Each structure stands twice: as C-alpha cells, then as structure tokens.
Amino acid sequence: MIVPVSAWLIGFGLPMVAYGLFLLWMWKFY
Amino acid sequence: MNSMIWTILASFIVYIIIGFRSMQEAKKSAGSYLIAERKVPWFIASVSDRASSMSGWWTLGVVGQCSTTGLGTVWSGWGCVLTPILNWTLFAKRIRALGEKYNVLTFSELLVARTGAKTPTLRIVSAISIIMFTTAYMSSQLVAEGKVLAEVLGVGIAPAVAISGALILVYTYTGGYMGVAKANTIQGILMMITLVVVPFYAMVAGGGWDKIMGNAASLNPVIFDWTGGGNLGQQILTIVGMFAICLPAWGQPHIMTRMLSIAEANRRYVRRAVTVASAMDVIATYCAFMMGAVALGYFGVLPDPENAIYYLVDEFMGPVIGGLMMCGVIAAIMSTAAAMTLIVSGEIVNSLYFEWIKKGTGVSEERKVLLNKLCLIPIMAIAVWMGSSGGSAWDLVIYAYNGMGSAFTPVIFACVIWKGLTKEGAIASIITGTVMTVVWDKLQLTAAIFPDYVVPSSFNVIPCILIATICMVIVSKITKTPDNAEEDMKLMRAARID
Numbered sequence: 001m002i003v004p005v006s007a008w009l010i011g012f013g014l015p016m017v018a019y020g021l022f023l024l025w026m027w028k029f030y
Numbered sequence: 031m032n033s034m035i036w037t038i039l040a041s042f043i044v045y046i047i048i049g050f051r052s053m054q055e056a057k058k059s060a061g062s063y064l065i066a067e068r069k070v071p072w073f074i075a076s077v078s079d080r081a082s083s084m085s086g087w088w089t090l091g092v093v094g095q096c097s098t099t100g101l102g103t104v105w106s107g108w109g110c111v112l113t114p115i116l117n118w119t120l121f122a123k124r125i126r127a128l129g130e131k132y133n134v135l136t137f138s139e140l141l142v143a144r145t146g147a148k149t150p151t152l153r154i155v156s157a158i159s160i161i162m163f164t165t166a167y168m169s170s171q172l173v174a175e176g177k178v179l180a181e182v183l184g185v186g187i188a189p190a191v192a193i194s195g196a197l198i199l200v201y202t203y204t205g206g207y208m209g210v211a212k213a214n215t216i217q218g219i220l221m222m223i224t225l226v227v228v229p230f231y232a233m234v235a236g237g238g239w240d241k242i243m244g245n246a247a248s249l250n251p252v253i254f255d256w257t258g259g260g261n262l263g264q265q266i267l268t269i270v271g272m273f274a275i276c277l278p279a280w281g282q283p284h285i286m287t288r289m290l291s292i293a294e295a296n297r298r299y300v301r302r303a304v305t306v307a308s309a310m311d312v313i314a315t316y317c318a319f320m321m322g323a324v325a326l327g328y329f330g331v332l333p334d335p336e337n338a339i340y341y342l343v344d345e346f347m348g349p350v351i352g353g354l355m356m357c358g359v360i361a362a363i364m365s366t367a368a369a370m371t372l373i374v375s376g377e378i379v380n381s382l383y384f385e386w387i388k389k390g391t392g393v394s395e396e397r398k399v400l401l402n403k404l405c406l407i408p409i410m411a412i413a414v415w416m417g418s419s420g421g422s423a424w425d426l427v428i429y430a431y432n433g434m435g436s437a438f439t440p441v442i443f444a445c446v447i448w449k450g451l452t453k454e455g456a457i458a459s460i461i462t463g464t465v466m467t468v469v470w471d472k473l474q475l476t477a478a479i480f481p482d483y484v485v486p487s488s489f490n491v492i493p494c495i496l497i498a499t500i501c502m503v504i505v506s507k508i509t510k511t512p513d514n515a516e517e518d519m520k521l522m523r524a525a526r527i528d
Contacts, residue, residue: 002239002240002243002244002247002254003243003247003254004254004255006256007101007254007255007256010256011101011104011254011256012104012316015104015108016312019111019308019312022115022308023305023308026119026301026304026305027301027305030119030297030300030301
C-alpha cells in the first residue's frame with residue numbers, strides 16, 4: 001500500500017471528523 | 031504576446047473594472063472608503079478574508095514544505111483552519127459591536143477606544159508598528175508577484191515589482207475597501223481553482239496515483255508520515271511548530287479589521303461565513319500537500335520545491351489554462367498586498383492624522399477620502415522601492431508576520447474577552463512582542479534550546495506570544511482598568527447571543 005493506513009486515519013480522517021463535528025455543532029447550536 | 035500573458039492581463043483588467051465600479055460608493059466618506067460603511071455581505075467577507083490571509087505562502091511556501099516535510103505539514107493547514115473559526119465565532123460580533131459603538135475605522139483606533147486611552151502613546155506605538163510591519167509584509171508580496179510576472183513577461187525583477195505595485199494601486203485607489211474586497215473574492219476563487227485543478231490534473235496526466243505517489247514515497251520516506259518523521263521529540267516539535275502558524279494570524283490588522291466591515295453579526299451570517307472560509311482552508315491544505323507530492327513524484331527532487339506549481343503548469347497545461355492557473359498564484363499574492371495597502375493608509379491618515387494631530391478640527395468626509403487615497407501612492411512607492419532589489423524583502427516577512435502576531439495577538443484576545451486590559455498593558459504587549467521576535471530570531475534561541483532537533487520557524491512565535499502575554503497581564507494588573515471596560519464587555523457579551 002503506497003499511502004499507509006495511519007496517514008489516512010490520523011493525517012486525514014481524524015481532523016476531518018473533528019472539523020465535521022465542529023460544523024455540525026455550529027449549525028445546530030451556535 | 032502569447033496566450034498566457036493575455037489571460038493574465040485579462041484578470042488584471044477585471045480587477046481594475048471592479049475598482050472603478052466601486053468608486054462611487056467608496057468616495058462618500060472615510061467609513062465607506064476604509065470599511066465599506068460596515069455593509070460587506072457574508073460571501074465577500076468570508077472569501078476575501080481567506081484570500082487576503084493565505085497570500086503566496088499557500089501556493090508557494092506550503093507546497094514546497096509538503097514535498098520535503100511530507101504529510102506533517104498539513105498540521106499548519108489545520109492550524110490555519112482555526113483562524114476563520116475563531117475569527118467568525120468569537121471576534122466578528124464583538125469587534126463589530128465595539129467598532130460601531132465607537133465609530134472606529136482602524137485597528138489602532140479600536141485598541142485606543144477599548145482601553146479608554148486619553149494620551150496618544152498607545153495610538154502612536156500601535157500605528158507605527160502596524161505601518162512598519164505591514165509595509166514590509168506588503169513589499170515581500172510585491173517581490174513574490176514580481177518574480178512571477180518577471181518570468182511570464184520576460185522583464186527584470188525591478189520593473190515587474192513596479193508593475194505589480196501599480197496594478198494594485200489602481201484598483202485600491204479607485205475602489206477603496208469594497209473594491210478590494212470584491213477583487214479579493216474573485217482572487218480567492220481563482221486561487222482555489224488553481225490549488226484544486228493543478229495537482230489532480232497533473233497526477234492524472236503524469237501517470238496516475240500509483241505511479242506518482244509510488245515515486246514520491248520512494249524519494250521521500252516521510253512524505254506520507256503524518257508526524258513529519260524522526261524520534262518522538264522531533265515529531266512533537268514538528269506538529270506543535272506547524273500548528274503554531276495560526277497564532278500570529280489573529281494579530282494581523284488586515285484580517286481583524288475585516289470584522290469591522292461586516293454587514294451583520296447574526297447567526298445566519300456567521301454560520302455561512304465560517305463554513306465557506308474554513309472549507310477553503312481545509313481544501314487548500316490537502317491540495318497544497320497533493321501539489322508538493324505530485325511534483326516530487328513526477329519531477330523528482332526539484333532545485334526549489336517552492337516552484338513546484340510553475341513546473342507542473344508548464345509541463346501539463348496549455349498557455350490559456352496555464353495562464354488561468356498562474357492567475358490563481360498571482361491572485362493569492364495580490365489579494366494580500368491590496369488589503370494591506372488600505373490598512374497602512376488608514377493608520378497614517380485616520381489613526382494618526384485625523385484622530386490625533388487634527389482631532390477636533392472640522393474636516394469634510396471628501397477631504398478624508400482624498401487624503402486616504404493620496405496616501406496610498408507614497409506607501410506603494412516605498413513598498414515597491416523595498417521590493418525592487420528582489421529576494422531580500424522575503425526575509426522581512428518573518429519579522430512582519432511573527433512580529434505583528436507576537437505584538438497584537440495577546441492584545442486582540444484581551445480586547446474582546448478580558449475586562450482587565452489597560453492601555454499600559456497593551457503598550458507593554460506590543461513592544462515586548464516586537465522586541466522578542468527580533469531577539470529570539472537573531473539569537474537563534476529555538477536552536478539553542480533544542481540543539482538536536484529541526485524545529486519549524488513558526489515555533490518561534492510561541493515563546494514570543496507567551497512572554498508578551500505575561501507582560502500584558504502583569505502591567506494591566508498594576509495599572510487602572512479603564513472606566514468603559516465593564517460597559518464594553520457587556521456590549522460584546524450581548525452581541526454574542528443575538
């Protein structure tokens with residue numbers, strides 16, 4: 001595999017999930 | 031002339047037309063010229079905010095850094111995402127409410143009003159440091175744009191810098207803040223198109239994901255390492271240093287002054303603005319990384335990885351599409367320089383001349399607008415002169431960005447969330463932050479503290495801001511809190527929940 005799983009999970013997935021949660025919070029509760 | 035030059039010229043003509051179209055509105059008053067009478071709609075406010083914040087650093091600097099530091103660089107992008115998030119959720123409503131109450135047009139006036147300063151010391155210290163740092167920053171942007179234009183037009187760096195300055199001057203002079211904001215919006219969109227199209231188009235045309243990324247991974251073992259590589263200490267310093275790039279952003283007057291200009295501060299406006307602005311940063315973060323990785327995978331190690339975008343455009347795109355992509359690079363640079371020009375003019379003419387030297391004398395709004403406009407000419411001339419020698423001005427950008435951040439980030443946070451801020455505390459923070467930035471860099475203190483590690487230069491701002499904050503708090507604690515502090519805090523808290 002060229003791109004390791006950790007790169008997908010932590011370098012991309014984790015911050016995207018955090019960002020998605022922020023947007024959800026903002027549109028629901030801000 | 032070839033098609034690429036025509037495409038770039040067409041984009042310049044669009045900016046100039048936008049400037050002239052905003053001319054009637056801009057000449058009504060100093061308020062309309064400098065902050066568009068607080069009537070900027072959400073889309074223009076959010077996109078222009080990001081366009082002027084990103085500068086050439088995203089299309090050149092981050093791309094180059096990604097091809098060497100690898101995926102670890104994306105933490106600087108995520109740090110930058112925090113900027114619009116806090117700008118819009120914390121600062122926007124508070125700064126707008128405060129600005130409207132005191133009818134202020136500039137960053138220095140905002141600080142003076144909030145701290146209730148009666149003597150001119152804070153006004154002078156704040157305005158002078160903004161003028162110095164912002165002019166140096168502007169000059170570095172002109173150099174970056176000049177280098178691109180010199181390549182495209184085949185002229186020397188000095189005339190290219192002068193052309194860049196003249197173009198920016200035309201639409202800033204005529205259109206004022208609204209003209210600049212609208213041009214910045216177009217430039218922001220162009221910049222995003224460039225950042226998205228170039229890496230993906232080049233990857234497909236260059237042989238596909240497996241081939242390009244396989245090459246990149248074999249040439250740079252840390253290209254897909256989210257920690258940036260090295261031992262645990264190195265990884266922590268890389269990630270913290272990359273995140274720290276966001277800290278000076280809140281101290282940049284050309285970003286924070288935008289909050290004075292927004293049309294509304296209700297939930298609907300803020301939600302839309304923060305979504306668009308933060309999404310631009312997220313997309314730019316990963317596209318810049320992709321661009322660096324694709325350039326590495328296709329060309330191998332470039333002599334100057336910061337020029338990756340030029341190599342990719344030259345290799346894969348024809349003159350018209352390539353010209354459009356180069357417009358995106360130039361747009362990123364122009365948007366920052368134009369926004370800064372107005373800030374310097376506002377500080378000189380409004381903060382220093384009308385609100386201090388000529389305070390109390392009746393001056394017509396037309397005269398104020400005219401002086402603001404005329405002031406742009408010597409400012410631009412100085413920036414062009416500083417940048418005409420070429421690369422040297424780039425050195426100034428570190429002092430300008432980190433210096434302004436260290437000086438003003440603690441003050442602007444205290445301004446909106448801490449009742450105890452005094453004018454003496456603000457002055458202490460501005461002076462300490464400025465001096466610390468220069469001293470820390472000259473003495474290479476980060477390298478002295480961490481001799482075995484490679485620490486990103488953005489890390490330096492952490493101790494500088496920390497020390498400036500400590501000075502601000504200590505001095506504010508031992509001096510008298512302004513009488514208007516309680517009332518201002520109530521106003522800002524109420525503005526938060528409309």
